[in-house]
Amino acid sequence: MHPDDIAVRYDCIAQWWQTQHQNSLYGIAQLERAIKFTPTKQLALDIGCGSSGRFINILNEQGFQVEGLDISQEMIDLAQQLHPDNTFYRADICCWNPPKLYNLIVAWDSTFHLPLDRQEPVMKKLCNALEPEGVLMFTCGGGYKQSEVSGAFQGQDFEYSTLGVNAFLQILTEHQCTCLHLEYDQYPENHVYIIAQKI
Numbered sequence: 001m002h003p004d005d006i007a008v009r010y011d012c013i014a015q016w017w018q019t020q021h022q023n024s025l026y027g028i029a030q031l032e033r034a035i036k037f038t039p040t041k042q043l044a045l046d047i048g049c050g051s052s053g054r055f056i057n058i059l060n061e062q063g064f065q066v067e068g069l070d071i072s073q074e075m076i077d078l079a080q081q082l083h084p085d086n087t088f089y090r091a092d093i094c095c096w097n098p099p100k101l102y103n104l105i106v107a108w109d110s111t112f113h114l115p116l117d118r119q120e121p122v123m124k125k126l127c128n129a130l131e132p133e134g135v136l137m138f139t140c141g142g143g144y145k146q147s148e149v150s151g152a153f154q155g156q157d158f159e160y161s162t163l164g165v166n167a168f169l170q171i172l173t174e175h176q177c178t179c180l181h182l183e184y185d186q187y188p189e190n191h192v193y194i195i196a197q198k199i
């Protein structure tokens with residue numbers, strides 16, 4: 001599914017997402033783990049930040065200057081209303097060129113929507129956008145093979161893809177990153193989160 005089609009679907013549920021996830025604890029312990037691994041708490045980027053600003057809240061509290069990026073205009077507009085002092089980019093991560101280097105980049109349940117052939121170039125881009133010792137946390141589908149799945153969520157059809165865990169680890173290694181943590185955090189769901197650090 002093209003990212004523009006993903007954006008249209010998230011536009012439709014952006015308000016619901018904000019209400020539903022405002023105080024959600026989903027992914028928060030994992031974010032806190034990534035923050036602990038981040039030696040310099042200066043500049044952070046939340047990719048596919050959504051409308052709730054829940055990660056942005058925590059990163060702000062931890063002293064980061066935080067930027068959010070999302071392909072959905074509705075998500076970005078709602079997030080910006082909650083966080084008028086933060087910088088937001090309305091962009092497809094596939095086409096966006098990072099304007100600076102970040103100490104922490106998080107992509108929680110966002111890049112798993114990319115078309116399969118966009119996974120590798122985007123992962124390379126994120127590795128290359130890290131400061132030395134910078135940390136990247138992202139979620140992906142688990143397993144050792146590449147795969148694509150689709151599913152309905154809040155009345156919208158979405159698609160997901162993964163390269164498989166081994167391929168993600170290989171991309172990280174090839175781009176001067178080392179894996180610090182990898183977990184099937186919702187087992188038996190095929191959902192993995194990875195924390196890696198630029199070496």
Ligand SMILES: C[S@@+](CC[C@H](N)C(=O)[O-])C[C@H]1O[C@@H](n2cnc3c(N)ncnc32)[C@H](O)[C@@H]1O
Pocket residue numbers: 003006007010021027047048049050051052054069070071072075091092093094107108109110111113114
């Ligand atoms: C499942 S939501 C997660 C939102 C937020 N990370 C959270 O956990 O509350 C996925 C988000 O990723 C965004 N997204 C999906 N594909 C994207 C892309 N190619 N570029 C930027 N954002 C994207 C969607 O618009 C949506 O806001």
